[in-house]
Amino acid sequence: MKKPLIIGIAGGSASGKSSISAQLKERYEQSGSVVIIRQDDYYKDQSEKTMEERVKTNYDHPFAFDNDLLVENLQSLLKGEEIKKPIYDFVNHTRSSKTEVVKPSDVIVLEGLFILEEEKLRSLCDMKLFVDTDADVRFIRRLIRDVKERGRTLDSVVEQYQTTVRVMHNLFVEPSKRYADVIIPEGGKNSVALDLLITKISSIIKENMV
Helix, strand or coil: CCCCEEEEEEECCCCCHHHHHHHHHHHHCCCCCEEEEEHHHHECCCCCCCHHHHHCCCCCCHHHECHHHHHHHHHHHHCCCCEEEEEEECCCCEEEEEEEEECCCCEEEEECCCCCCCHHHHCCCCEEEEEECCHHHHHHHHHHHHHHHCCCCHHHHHHHHHHHHHHHHHHHHHHHHHHCCEEEECHHHCHHHHHHHHHHHHHHHHHHHC
8 A cells, every 4th residue: 555645634623624524534435545533532631630620621722632642643554554543532521441443544634623733743744724614603513512412511612612712723723724735615515625625535546546
């Protein structure tokens, strides 16, 4: 197998990164040529902290992530080695005891808040995308997601957004847009951008089969 292509997808919280990743996974699920690696699964383990301490963690700061492990895992995949990817438990605010085995693939889709902000991750990406979605749309999506899927209260989501999410986005996420090769407005709803991305991935997979 030739060296896998790494596509980095960055953008604000609930901007549509996961939507793009999910559509790519669905498109290539049968071929098994694309794997999705989410930076969210690489939040640092907090099992030794109390729940009160975990809740106070700033999850929207780059320091919240174990990027060294993420880089190590990506380098293993690039060498054709399978990895045991961590899984994060968003209800209990710590790393799950379970892991997921990820096998090498032609294309690795790497998505997360700080994929372009972190130089070590950015340098591994062959294609760098930034999903650019209006702040009000991102907030509404995040509110619905965190209440329905992550067991949060409405008040806690609003407070977190006001105290950390918005501030960290302006400090770290938004400036990383300058590193993007392609900016995709509105995430997975941008069918034109998605079609172009699929065309590029398909051509790479075809080349690797030669």
